[in-house]
Amino acid sequence: MxxxxxxxxxxxxxxxxxxxxxxxxxxxxxxxxxxxxxxxxxxxxxxxxxxxxxxxxxxxxxxxxxxxxxxxxxxxxxxxxxxxxxxxxxxxxxxxxxxxxxxxxxTGLGIVVPSYVEIDTIDALRDSAEQFSYQGRPTIIGIDSGSAIAGLTDDAIDAYDLPMRQLYSSDPAMMAALDDAYQREEPIAVTLWSPHWAFAEYDLKYLEDTQGVYGESxxxxxxxxxxxxxxxxxxxxxxxxxxxxxxxxxxxxxxxxxxxxxxxxxxxxxxxxxxxxxxxxxxxx
Missing domain, CATH: 3.40.190.10 (Periplasmic binding protein-like II)
Known part of the structure; x- marks a missing residue:
């Protein structure tokens, strides 16, 4: 038994x-x-x-x-x-x-530019905003408006007094704009995060966030x-x-x-x- x-x-x-x-x-x-x-x-x-x-x-x-x-x-x-x-x-x-x-x-999170762009900080973006025109206006290209990174980028625009708009789009649309500018070696600023496949495909850098708007890792x-x-x-x-x-x-x-x-x-x-x-x-x- x-x-x-x-x-x-x-x-x-x-x-x-x-x-x-x-x-x-x-x-x-x-x-x-x-x-x-x-x-x-x-x-x-x-x-x-x-x-x-x-x-x-x-x-x-x-x-x-x-x-x-x-x-x-x-x-x-x-x-x-x-x-x-x-x-x-x-x-x-x-x-x-x-x-x-x-x-x-x-993780990483913030405003990203191609490494060939000469500026290295968000502060410097304020004085170079005209170089980052998209559809006729100085622009940071983002993803959907309901995302956390979109809200933080709005905060960064205010905190750094950037004369720029954030253009809400989507991850694929943002990446298409980045690819187009990158192929022509033109300045572009986008919102990106790590992990993301973009960093394996392109030579990119985060702009230094001296005010800590995007927070710690x-x-x-x-x-x-x-x-x-x-x-x-x-x-x-x-x-x-x-x-x-x-x-x-x-x-x-x-x-x-x-x-x-x-x-x-x-x-x-x-x-x-x-x-x-x-x-x-x-x-x-």
Missing amino acids: KKISSTLLGLSMALAASAHANDKQLVIGTNNWAENIAVANMWKIVLEEEHGYEIELTDVGKSVLYSGLANNDFDISLEIWLPTTDKDFLAPYKDEIDVHDVWYEG DDIFWFSRKGFAEDDPWLTQVLNEWHMDDDTLGGLMATIEQQGDPVEGARTWIGENRELIDTWLAAGE
Whole structure:
């Protein structure tokens, strides 16, 4: 009887350990940042094709992302920058959202110019604003108006008294403008962040933020609706083990950019980085 009971107990534990592979539906809230698209598609492929999940990626604005997690419309999201950049987005929902572990350390954020541009500080941008005209006006080209970097750039324009506008667009539109100016070696100022594939493709530099408007370096965490860790302890352990650096994340983003498709690019990168991914997955065993 003891032997049979032990066998049944072992079988029960094995079934519990693999429960995450059965009928698991997951909604991941995403935004249009290059690294967010990259890691969301990477995890969608790994979890669907190897662990039986059904994953829905839902692209929304920042404010909707946080309220959606708080209201259980989404299960997880893979990118929150703390302690500075996303603190104001998190603040109204800090009791309804769980922030989990860091997966990328040491972000960058600010106004970026090509390295051939002679100025090195945001202060110097004030006196050189006319050189950075876009569509007839001195311009810093940004991304969507609801992003944290857009708000900080508005603050920087005020703090440094820059005679410039911020032109809200999108990551792809901003990058298209950067590429066009870069190919012609013309001055251009854009809002950018690290990690981003642009730093692997172009010779760029951050303008020094002497007033500290953009804050100190952040880390990137993943976060979830309240109670997700109890509902899916396996995936929680796996994502808490997940870590990437400039080489691994930059490689993922560069592969996607080269292939022009986030799914195929992520799938190619997964095949080339099997050992790394297996170390993350092993945490759930």
